[in-house]
Amino acid sequence: MRLRYATVDFSYAVFEYPLTIATEPDPFPLPGGALLQEQVLAGASSTVRLTSLRGVDAAHLVLADIDLTECLFAGAVHLDQLKVDGWCTFATTPAGWSWRYPWRWSRRQILAEESHWRVRGARRPRRSRGWTVPSEEAPKLEPAAVAVLYRQLCKSLEDGKNEPDAADFYYGECEMRRYDRRRPRAERWLLRTYRAISGYGLRVTRALVWPGAALGVTVATIMLWGLPNEKPKQEATGTVPAGGGKVTFEIDKADPQNPTGDWRTGERFEKALNVTLNSVVFRSSGQDLTTSGTYIEMGSRVAEPILFGLAVLAVRNRVKR
Structure with missing residues (x-):
């Protein structure tokens, strides 16, 4: 399926055969060799936006050159077998820095579900600044459910040899595990320490x-x-026994002084x-x-x-x- 200038929603779609959804880089040809006129769309981006894969079996699905910044993956099955090819873009964390939290929002790729969760779970308005506000149709997920999505998509990217982007999803999985209150407190504190010291082993600086x-x-x-x-x-120190000529010395070393x-x-x-x-x-x-x-x-x-x-x-x- 080759698309241009489109926003598509594949919620609960059933694919009977392997399918590739891709952005077509050039205008479509018409019968006779002429190209489809696109003057009315001048200035708009020809990149295709995918908004949802909820309820889809992604075992034989390939996404190529698709904008996934708003895509909802919750409810999809076999996400670990989804193939992300070409230049697919995910949402990113908002740019934020403060003296109190100098590494609070490391720049990384995220899923829309994490952004929605942070907006809904923010106790203070400033903590939701920069995150995407969810729509009414967006599902309300707990951190444990978002961690599962990250884990499956991380495996999908690793299988495609896309290690840098997979590392961002591993970071997101650890973040959701850190916020999951059903996990033992010791585990959450360990993750918090791991994040502060090395960003889960992913932040070089x-x-x-x-x-x-x-x-x-x-x-x-x-x-x-x-x-x-x-x-x-x-x-x-020496000792001379009475009436004898033998001298015994004991060698010792003084303690270091502060x-x-x-x-x-x-x-x-x-x-x-x-x-x-x-x-x-x-x-x-x-x-x-x-x-x-x-x-x-x-x-x-x-x-x-x-x-x-x-x-x-x-x-x-x-x-x-």
Whole structure:
């Protein structure tokens, strides 16, 4: 089915044979070789808009070069077998940024159902700003139902080797799982932490900021509390038994003393950086540390490699094909 300048609704349509719905890039030819005149449509977009696939069996359906920004997928079956080909466009999150929520709305492709849910579930008017207002016919879905749609379409895009767009739908699935109050609270908090640290392993900038911040904090705390004033010196004590000529020495090492005075010196920075970089690769620097410094190093040896691993995962998920 080749269309131009059309808005179509396939709700509850029954397709007996495999079907491709596509936008025709050129005017249709008439009998005799002439082209269909389209002057009356000059200035309008020839892209076809699909508004609904509710109740459709999408097992043998192909969409090519279709505008899907308003398309409703709720109620369709076999969405995981739907083939999205060509330049199909989905809706996107609204552009929004604030000091309180600097990563609140990451730019990504979304389904119309998520936009509708955010408008209906917004407790404050400003939180619904920029999202598409649903029509009266649009179904009211819970986050769990929207997550299922994202999961099925994500598999469809992955099967078509469209990994970047599939990553956006995986992000949407995780968002809906995070808002699903029927899930355990521990799982929702884990998803919230995963989102804040690396955007579900998909936001490269966010995933790179956290390791850099962790390195900076570790270096600063090691310089401030972790390095002793001076390198501990070994002490020797001797005992001379009465009436004997034998001398026994016991060698011990004094405990590191907490730093005092100016801690912002180049030497302390170099030592702190050495400790921090070694902790990233699970190595001990061998540097004498205070009790606080020992615990700081132990924490960094656990946290920083995990943060760097998430950053590598985010880069991999955005560039793989």
